[in-house]
Amino acid sequence: MTNTLHRFGDAASFHDDYIVFAIPSRGNNDADSVPKLRRFLELALPFQPVNLGDARHGGALRPSRSMNPTAHWNRDVKPDFAAVIAGLNAPTTAAAVFDNRPAAEDFVKAVVAADLGLSVNISTSIEGAEQCCDAAGICRHSVGYSLGFEGKTEHLPHADVLKISTMCGHGMVSASLAKKMIDWVKEGRRTPQQAVTYLQRFCSCGVFNPSRACRILEEARTRTR
Amino acid sequence: MNINPDKCVACGNCTYVCPMGAIYIDPQTRRAAINRDECVECHACYNGMSQEHLNPVLVRAIRRVFQILRVRFDPEPDVCPTAAFEPEELTWPRLVRRAFSDPRVPHESTGVEGRGTEEVKTNDVTGRVKVGEVGFTIEFGRPGVGVWMREIQEMCWALAKAGVSFEKKNPVTSLMTDLATGTLREEILNEKVLSAIVEIKTTVDRTEEIIRLVWEVEKRIDTVVALGVGTRCDADGEDRIVAPILEKLGYRLERAKTNIGLGRAGSRPAPEMRAEAISR
Numbered sequence: 001m002t003n004t005l006h007r008f009g010d011a012a013s014f015h016d017d018y019i020v021f022a023i024p025s026r027g028n029n030d031a032d033s034v035p036k037l038r039r040f041l042e043l044a045l046p047f048q049p050v051n052l053g054d055a056r057h058g059g060a061l062r063p064s065r066s067m068n069p070t071a072h073w074n075r076d077v078k079p080d081f082a083a084v085i086a087g088l089n090a091p092t093t094a095a096a097v098f099d100n101r102p103a104a105e106d107f108v109k110a111v112v113a114a115d116l117g118l119s120v121n122i123s124t125s126i127e128g129a130e131q132c133c134d135a136a137g138i139c140r141h142s143v144g145y146s147l148g149f150e151g152k153t154e155h156l157p158h159a160d161v162l163k164i165s166t167m168c169g170h171g172m173v174s175a176s177l178a179k180k181m182i183d184w185v186k187e188g189r190r191t192p193q194q195a196v197t198y199l200q201r202f203c204s205c206g207v208f209n210p211s212r213a214c215r216i217l218e219e220a221r222t223r224t225r
Numbered sequence: 226m227n228i229n230p231d232k233c234v235a236c237g238n239c240t241y242v243c244p245m246g247a248i249y250i251d252p253q254t255r256r257a258a259i260n261r262d263e264c265v266e267c268h269a270c271y272n273g274m275s276q277e278h279l280n281p282v283l284v285r286a287i288r289r290v291f292q293i294l295r296v297r298f299d300p301e302p303d304v305c306p307t308a309a310f311e312p313e314e315l316t317w318p319r320l321v322r323r324a325f326s327d328p329r330v331p332h333e334s335t336g337v338e339g340r341g342t343e344e345v346k347t348n349d350v351t352g353r354v355k356v357g358e359v360g361f362t363i364e365f366g367r368p369g370v371g372v373w374m375r376e377i378q379e380m381c382w383a384l385a386k387a388g389v390s391f392e393k394k395n396p397v398t399s400l401m402t403d404l405a406t407g408t409l410r411e412e413i414l415n416e417k418v419l420s421a422i423v424e425i426k427t428t429v430d431r432t433e434e435i436i437r438l439v440w441e442v443e444k445r446i447d448t449v450v451a452l453g454v455g456t457r458c459d460a461d462g463e464d465r466i467v468a469p470i471l472e473k474l475g476y477r478l479e480r481a482k483t484n485i486g487l488g489r490a491g492s493r494p495a496p497e498m499r500a501e502a503i504s505r
Binding site for chain 1: 240241242244246267272276277278300302326329343344345347348349351362364367368394419420443446447449450451452453454456457460464468471477479480484486487488489490491
């Protein structure tokens with residue numbers, strides 16, 4: 001699962017994008033990992049994450065199986081972190097998303113202190129991850145670089161669309177919906193905050209960053225191409 | 226995936242949410258339809274959209290009135306108003322599409338969700354990529370383009386010819402009939418998936434050669450490739466070997482996934498949790 005690695009953008013565009021995730025290794029330390037994964041997510045709460053999620057159930061804002069028609073005017077748009085933590089019931093990847101470095105640094109410090117024994121990764125700019133490690137007084141163990149997209153890149157959409165759609169590395173946030181939301185924000189039919197609540201529900205592992213998406217939609221509103 | 230024509234009201238919401246753009250409104254039936262060749266069974270339509278259970282006849286009537294009055298119909302864009310999507314029971318080899326495209330389904334071969342690989346994310350526990358080695362994740366079809374398994378076959382053949390070793394705990398490797406030649410099972414070659422990762426490991430000194438080989442194959446296949454390169458850091462947390470090679474090849478290293486080395490094998494509880502257990 002490289003769902004957070006290949007986000008589109010340059011290093012500067014990740015200044016508000018820090019994903020810290022814990023993952024058990026199958027057959028090595030996954031047997032009793034569920035309480036540890038829950039603990040990992042609980043540790044994130046004091047640092048005000050913008051999203052929490054697990055790879056089996058999704059993020060803090062999820063689609064509804066039986067939406068009441070009145071929900072069109074009164075929809076749940078508040079992330080439910082408690083439900084994410086309570087719903088994690090099997091070994092999987094658990095992720096916490098932050099929109100600023102100090103919060104990510106403080107969370108990494110807390111995770112180091114908790115000594116859960118699970119593999120923990122930081123997905124952001126290379127420099128941003130190094131700063132988090134420095135703040136926590138630890139060294140990087142391994143690094144997986146994203147070399148970006150190549151091959152028949154003529155199939156890819158506009159950069160603003162890509163910046164949004166690649167925030168779900170599994171591809172569940174479609175480029176067409178991202179484009180539609182950019183258009184709706186341009187038209188004034190929805191605010192960036194409203195548009196993000198639609199997009200976010202499609203991400204199936206909770207690593208979508210609503211804060212960064214809001215910024216991208218706001219920037220796209222006045223962009224001419 | 227199926228769309229129940231008795232329920233569908235052709236609102237068109239689903240045409241935008243499909244990552245492959247495989248859903249369209251059929252002008253003959255005036256219902257949403259799926260291009261089955263292009264559908265990768267990712268279930269984004271079924272899992273991602275919220276569902277209402279409105280009466281289809283009533284919704285169609287309201288939509289018709291709105292249309293006549295030229296009133297813009299402005300529903301929530303992520304909702305199927307009549308819960309018209311109905312997952313079908315997939316059989317082999319179409320099953321492969323969902324396994325590689327629906328991130329909620331763990332791969333049978335590895336037990337891991339998403340694309341089914343741990344890569345260097347658990348390298349602190351598995352030691353999968355050691356000092357002096359490089360792990361490549363060559364991902365096809367991402368983002369949102371998709372890939373036919375026959376295109377992945379091209380890359381696997383080329384890599385096998387170069388004598389690299391395929392990662393055994395990887396879903397694509399598990400579909401090979403011959404690891405030495407990188408040959409995939411023939412019956413899956415005409416299946417399309419949202420994305421799939423070929424994972425190999427080699428020595429650092431072959432990094433440039435492998436990347437040039439990937440560039441060569443990319444020209445022959447009609448999709449995008451997202452290349453990831455993983456390596457073990459020094460004792461002081463630095464990578465002084467692989468990054469310079471990548472930069473020499475023209476890559477600007479912007480983003481990475483950094484394993485911070487907190488994992489360990491075994492099931493020892495965390496100190497705080499041990500204390501809780503004792504106090505109970």
